[in-house]
Amino acid sequence: MSAPDSGPGTAAAPGARRRPPRRLTRTAVVLASCLAVLVAAVVVAVRALRQEPTVTLLANWTGGDEQIFRRTVIDPFERKYHIHVDYQGSSAESQVLSADVESGTPPDVAVLTGPGELAAYAGQKQLQPVEDLISEDAFSASWATPLNGHVYWFPLKADLKSIVWYPAGTSGQRLKQAAGRPDQWCLGMGSGATSGWPGTDWIEDILLQQSGPRTYERWARGKLSWRDARVERAWTTWGHMVGAGGPRALVLRALRTEYQNASGLLTRKQCTLEHQASFIRNRTAWQDADGRYVPSGRLIPGATAHDTWEVSGDLAALLHSTPAARKLIRYLASAEAQRNWSAGESGFSVDSRARTTAGGASASAAAWYRSLAATLLDDRAVHCFDASDAMPPSVRDAFAEAAIEFLAHPGRLDDLLAGLDTLRGAHGLTWVPSVCDRS
Template sequence: MKKALLLILSIVLMAGMFSSAALAQDSVSVMAVWGGQELDAFMKMVEPFEKATGIEVQYEGTRDLPTLVTTRLEAGNPPDIVALTGVGMMKQLAEEGDLVNLSNVLDMDRMNKEYSQTWIDLGTYNEDLYGMYISADVKSLVWYNPKEFAAKGYEVPETWDELKALQEEMIANGDTPWSIGLESGAASGWPGTDWIEDIMLRTTDPEVYDQWVNHEIPWTDARVKRAFEIFGEIAKDPEYTYGAPTAVLATNFGDAPNALFTDPPQAMMHRQASFITSFIRDNNPGLVAGEDYDFFPFPEIDEEYGTPVLGAASMFGMMNDTSAARAFMRYVSTAGAQSIFVSELGKLGVNKNINPNVYPDDLTRQMAAMLREAPTFRFDGSDSMPGAVGSGAFWQGILDYVSGQDLDGVLEYIESISQDTYNQ
């Protein structure tokens, strides 16, 4: 694939996608949170670009990206390209004039043909494009070991009542239903926000979810509190979670699914996004997708709301308008570049021209179809909120709640931060 893409890039170079000025500039800096397998996939994606253009991609990784970006902006030294943590960060930087309008960088006729309107809209602020997506994740997934399910006679649940019955059956058999990990360095707490968001989408209208994300209803609203309580019934109960809340708080999110594959298993289910497959494969070599690990949709809770799909995506923004940065953005918007990235990970393509055969297995193709066919789709809520709320108070609130703090106090704290942030 790399050789073929290199040939395509050479042709594109001659066609003028990358200007001679871009080739004269020898580097482009990219800041993101990626490490491990994600970083490896990114470097494989940019390798053909570097060979074809002579432009070196200088990567800078950080777990606390919003803080580092702010520091670099204050110092007058922002990266050329930033992998934005979500819609909220994109809108904030665009509003402050720190992002380049990509409508003047990318061929928008091509973008409108190769991207669905959803992804264009999600990257748009005040009618201009500031965020360009390169991959997506489905978050509404529960992972399990199908061999263990079959051996113990466990059936995949489709409703919350069936899930609750399954949990009780597991406990009666001496099994622990769930493995949950909230630790993620400076980003600790975010896996719990995904639980809240999925539950919100299954217990109220999508429009109410949107109101919550936009702070048009308070965090102390009964519907938000109910979502936290449903999550707490699992995450705070030592019978339901491996290692009890202490382990939930201390376990890294990437290590949490390992409990499903010990002998005997330490837990039977793990709720996490599609990208977790790369961690499963990396930590448990030899496991076969669809045989040793599989997923089912996060079950419906209230029948009238069904099973909406919660998702997130990797999005690039451009902070310095240089010829090399323009060349980089044009390259990563292509199906060829994104095919390399998603083929290395359990991520899903955004460009419509990506061939499904690039996915590593049928399981990933099923997730891509789930994203494509979702009757209701909503973007990750915490990623869509301003950083002080979504990646600040919300993340911290999850940790405080699981550690035993009073829920009303937790929600009042997040609400106070939200009032200060949204009213600025």
């Protein structure tokens, strides 16, 4: 409790800070507010007088990720080129972009996770070619996939997906035991408008590890039936591993948990393992647990593939070929931007020019980060892009919904696969020409 104010003749105690009069404090606050408004007005005026060009950019980074992106990528670009980046971050970027395109007001540059979605926009003549803006040898064809003779996107950030996280100190025997218990998997299927994708990641990875990249490639490109025995086996394997249709409490836990909160189940001692992409390692729960990883193929029943990885990426594309937008695209594809983004250990670069630093990872970076960066750049490994992200949007979305339905009602699998097969054959779908760097 603070002591009551003393009379005016009372001296302050030695070393005590004298509180300024309230009127002076109020004046200072008002003055500070006026200065802040003045500074903002000056910035706007300077931009107007200089006619500083602006480029609009849509991506999915919000919160802390947005701050990292602004600090490591946007700010250096603005300082270097004197071009203002009007950034919009949204976790529902696909829906935002679709609405913007429909209204005729798309952003100049967009960063999306799905080459399938970008291929659809390219087919609608909404994207501009970027092959003349990126280094020819920077990215492999599985990352910057040619479509109808042009390249329309390239990766700004990449992640590895065929991995299982576990707490440091967990023995190999304990890992295998936990992998056989559905309740030991930290699984959250929720993700707003895109709920279900954690389940598609599981199924895709299981198919890749059990049947290899050739089968995976055919399926991801719409060339293999969803009712193929190998595809069906991937679904049922996932169902057995995570307890599809099992104890109600376990299924509801997975359905009601947001994917970004699944690692919180680890903190509450409700699970031990998480099948999730490399980005999840930055969650507080895995940082506190000093999370380690093992290739998923070591824990998936029936896995036969060797050194084969599912990967994902945030892909930059150009919608308006303005001078400012082209400079931004060229910058995002530069080794400088790729290294800046990966330096904060918030993602990885697959730019071949970054090989000497393992994706931008310095010698002081965490061992898990250096290891994952090296795997993404390993020429001897097989890397296959996330299959659902590579599929046409309608198939991708139906796949995610089917994963949710299967988790709750695995007995409906035949109907779910038949429905996906029918959708696969729909007229007018654009399929990417490749998803694996080799098969």
